[in-house]
Amino acid sequence: MAIKVLYIDGEGAFGGSSRSLFEAVKAFPEGAVLPYFLATRGTALDFYKQLAVDIITTRGMPRFDNTRYGYYRGVRWLILLRELFYFPFVIVALVRARLRWKDIDLVHVNEFVYVLPGLIGKWLFHVPLVVHVRALARFGDGSIRTRVLNSMFSRYVDSVVAIDGNVRATIPSDWPVTVINNSFTPGLASSPEKPLVDKLGSLPSGSFKVGFVGNLHRSKGVFEIVDAAKLIKTSGREVDFLMVGGVTMDDVGLKAWVLSKMGFAQNVRADLARRVDQEGLGGFFHFLGPTLNIKYVYDRLDVLLFPSHFDAPGRPVFEAGFSGVPSIVAVKKPMPDTFIPGETGLAVSGRCPAELAKAILYLEANRSEQKRMGSNARRLAEENFDPCKNSKRLLGVYHGIVGGKSSAQILRKRG
Template identity: 60%
Template sequence: MTLKVLYIDGDGPMGGASRSLYEAVSRLVEHGVSPYFLVSSGTASNFYRKVAVDLIETRGMSKFDNTRYGYYRGARWLILLREIFYFPFMFIALLRAKHRWKNVDLIHVNEYVYIIPALLAKLFFRAPLIVHVRSLARDSPHSRRVILLNYIFNRFVDSIVAIDGGVKNTLPQLLSVNVVNNSFSPALSNQPAPDFVERFEALRAGTLKVGFVGNLHLAKGVLEIVQAACILRGSSRDIDFVLVGGVTLQDKGLKAWLLSKLGFAQNFASDLKNFIEKEDLSGCCHILGPTLEIKYVYDRLDVLLFPSHFDAPGRPVFEAGFSNVPSIVAVEHPTMDTFIPYETGLAIAAKSPQALADAIAYLHDNPGERIRMGNNAHALAKQNFMPEANAKKLFNIYQIALGNFKNRQGLGASR
């Protein structure tokens, strides 16, 4: 059975959500999925084109953010001006998609903040809608926005997929939610660029390598990492702090100033470099830049640092697990399918450089525990994050959603 699936992704730059979708679709093709993409312009398109039958880009895509940390309040309501600006570009792109592709069997939106283009696509194509929930939802049952989104989920969404138990727990119990963990292909496909390899191999031999992988955003906890380096600098421990990543978009001029004043700016690379220079941390803190060959990095780390402010383990936690690397994660109530405190790593409080420093010191001083947790992280990664198994789960969800949709519509056999 071949399924013609329209994938909608509004995040232009390649990030965790885009990588997760690419990993899934790469395997779904083997199950008979014909992928068509409607995406915002950015580096993620370069990956999607590798698996897409066809792809349409738009300048941007309107979203409605009601996640736990990104929901609109105060000055953040001004962000709706951006969503209004993107709407005509998105609408025209959807019309182009309808004109070019005529029909699709399913629509899969890569994050529920893009519910607006998802509903329009459902209206245009008259196909079942799969919504992937990747962020912790705002859990305020009396909020009118939450009530509205829950109504939309119940009325118009044919299947909801959460990336882990923690995300599922933020959604109302009355909703039927399938958990399909993200996936990672642990095989290294290529060597990183020579200049990146040169920078990595220049690190001191014999030190404990603790590292961060991801976009250098303030909310990812990168400031706490260099602050922890300050705390540990006076100890006798020999530790290298490795930060691998870049920025998603480089804002400049008036836009950069305005975003900074309103507290919306997230890119933190230049401030981070200034902090390292000011505190004379260049001997132990190393910003190596981005690379797509992240397995190379994980294979050379001893501990992964993920002190995000979002109270959730991110992709790097299980990606590092495939390389037997334990993690230090800022999370209060992890679910056992993604991260197990004291078994696959250490859980700490968010926004606490001291807690991060203490956890790093513990794993430095207890190599046996570090190895044990790394082995457990590897076992958990193989259990829950293998691409083939998760693609099969997702394909089964597609089939069930399509079957139920056809039954409701009285369509009988496939078109």
């Protein structure tokens, strides 16, 4: 009998977390899950509509951000005003979901920052709650907000799923957490867009091609990539930098000015392009925009760059692995389920363009090492990030809490 699951996703834009959810639900065995979605309006809806029995949208969704990067501090506490603004919208959406769908077997929240909407959904439908933890959390710092969040998870969350060992390491060690890696289906589009084909076809065939994939956020280390390119330019080595992706939204006018002044603005496409021109890097830097057929790009890269400020290997690292592409990642203590320094790529310090440039030049000068690491990256990707394997594991979590004891019951018993 199919399990009716309400998926709650507040991101809106089709990015790493929404693509991961899409991949997981798409790979479930036929007839195993009936997916319903409550999601923020945005490009992710185009993909959820391919899977959903039904969808209810909301203008926005309140977050409880206690990630290592986005936790509330200083002027960031003002972001709570946004959360209060969105709260009525998600309440109305959840009530509509209850009235329209009547009964649901469980609620699945796509990232732990949206645990509050998930708890409300759990209460309205009287069903178990699964929470995916995708970002590195601040579960162990002892702050009041962390203690409150821990208490909420211990008492009300029925199952916790972490996407990899790095994320698992940030969650209390005595919690019964299931680690299920994200998945990647190489092609979501039948053929690449012509502008993308033309841009890639115009690049020098013999150059060393390094690429960034993702939304153009300052926190993803995109400006460190520009600084590294500036250092490499002086070396005279032929390296092309491919920036694949776009922005999640276009803030304009007064809103954009306020966000920029307060340090909240993330979408920096124009600033990045301006910096590239100022440094005279236009001949080496190529903005390719977003694409659905991302494997077409990976197949033409020599190395993936992921100098994120988040201190964790992101989704593009294992996506590139399926194409035999190694990565250069800003991470201190990577876990072997996602990235192995010296074997599947090179680890560098965060926010350090000099180390990033050195790593790029090393792989450019040592093509045999680049190919060896790429082969290792492919094996790791195929072993840990297969959609069918990981979706079956997630389905096992569902069956365990619908028909058995939940993680919350185990934690309450321990307490």
